[in-house]
Amino acid sequence: MKNLLLASTAVLLAAGAANAADVKIGISIGFTGPLESMAPDMAKGAEMAMKEVSDSGKLLGGDKVISVRGDSTCIDAAAATATVTKMITSEKVDGIVGGECSGETIASLNNVAIPNGMVMISPSATSPALTTIDDKGLFFRTAPSDARQGEVMTDEILEHGIKSVAVTYTNNDYGKGLADSFVEAFKKKGGTVTITAAHDDGKPDYSAEVGALASAGGQALVIAGYVDQGGAGILRGALDTGAFSTFVFPDGMVGGSLEKNFGKEVNGSFGQVPSSEGEGHDKFVAAAKAAGFDGNGTYAGESYDAAALILLAMQAAKSTDPKVYKDKVMEIANGPGEKIYAGDLAKGLELLAAGKPIDYEGATAVHLIGPGEASGSFREIAIKDGKIETVKFR
């Protein structure tokens, strides 16, 4: 029975290729849950790449690309696994953009994608744990690992002449992973970490945490938390008691409410957010605006690139079979060859069809390192006169 099914699937696939049938790409991200505000721009980013490819009519002799959205919920690993299972077994997708958060991504990858030989490219899962996962070459991410952010933050802090810091992190995979990687990198380069204290989000009072951090001391306080959550509580307490005057803000703390609620009080503090610049990014933002969404939305560009990488790899491998095209992803992302930016997907498809190599840059200057994750460019920011200002790109 199983063999019969497999055979008929193979026949269908073969028939599909011959008839220039549809290519289905799943988008498994958290449309509901803690990051639900990010999801719409991410999905639209990925779908913009699909539409671009469909409209060009150049993918494998004119295949159309169809998007299959699914809710990964970000926090519920079981729900994410079910979503991905459905995509693979009943929707029969040819590649998946997702998941959104690290925990659910690890779960759906291990339980479904790897056993089924499905390619997953996550635009936003940043846990260092995904670097070492045994993915059989099926998993990639267009977002940098938090280990990288830890290194970038270390360099920044040392360049500010700061040698000892206190660290507090929000008690979850993101906060813990980022704090661990930062502490390791900082100590390696000769810095001193006076204390590493967790804080829980949504608690009534943070006096205890602030007291402990203040007593441990340090020239600056690194807050690996959320700006709408406990991170703000710690920052407020530290400012009011005069415990620290310089703060370091990783990506979770850099947001509109930092300016609004703290403004000039945090002048002189600094931090970084994953970001990109340059031709591809500008083109992507303009195209996104025309399509009616915000191209600067967090991880929107990364989503576009994730979808584009899958489709270009298919073209390079002349196959929609994930087990075949997975080997082409790194090649396309890292070149050598002509640089392909966001909006140039048609040109990329053409070159690949002609057997010429390309170097996909996309919206976020894609360059994959290690087992297939973005090397990560970061935007260093500083607070001047109560405003978040860009200092430089790293």
Added chain:
Amino acid sequence: MDILNAIVAILNYVIVPATTYGAQLALGALGVTLIYGILRFSNFAQGDTMAFGTAITIMVTWGLQSLGIGFGPLPTALLALPFGIAITCALLLGTDRVVYRYYRTVRAAPVILVMVSVGVMFLMNGITRILIGVDEIKFADGARFLISASEFKSWTGLTEPLAIRSTQAITVIVAGLLVWALFWFLAKTRTGKSMRAYADNEDLALLSGINPDRVVTVTWIIAGALATTAGVLYGLDKSFKAFSYFQLVLPIFAAAVVGGLGNPLGAIAGGFIVAYSEVAVTYAWKKVAGYLFPSWDTDSLLQLLSTDYKFAVSFTILIIVLLFKPTGLFKGKAY
């Protein structure tokens, strides 16, 4: 100088924040303990009553601010507080009439009333969110600091800062006044005495002609006033977020139980015990020790417990107290 620095460090990071937090918890715990003593059930809706009262007060504050009415250096919310209390009391009395009264007349077991209050809690939870949303709201205006950290340093020349926010001072003063008024009311007035009589022995109180409806009404009004004031003070000092108020129920109940449920004095003591234990047990004494014993150079933080365990601290105290004094430190009641 070093001894002064050590004292200031303890004041700034332990005494001042813990006293403020303790006062906020004490007011909340007083409300819980009054309901428990007189109406004989644990009111789990206390946290959300606080949230509702605060939400109303915030909306009145916004109204006053848009009319250009302020309260000088004090937060405008204090002016809006009476309106918040009035509306909260109306809601509580309405809830009592529609929900609790039935269970009281059928003399339902306390555990049933507790479950009913959980239902009321979720309802109020929803009402508050519909009214004002789920976002964090800051509504403190007026002067922010009584003593700011940088001013204190330049005045005294000490290396350690001391900051007292005006909201912290207001919290302690208002809480003190309210507690004094409550005790005076319970001890001296006729209504207060009838409430205590009703709490002590319901049947005997009824026989001696005390009107139970009146006692119940007054209890809800006091509980509403306490909850709204506690909520507004907490919100002024930190910020308003419906979810944090919901979370406040845990430390508030810990405070009320440690002190002895049904005993107002115990509620106040319990509030401060919980607050101080959370802050002091997890405090890292490294800095203070550094001032007191300059020659003692240590890498250790001298921290008894990591701050991760701060909630465990208050619950450990709760368990120990319940093991050795099941009715709480100040001898409350157990129904």
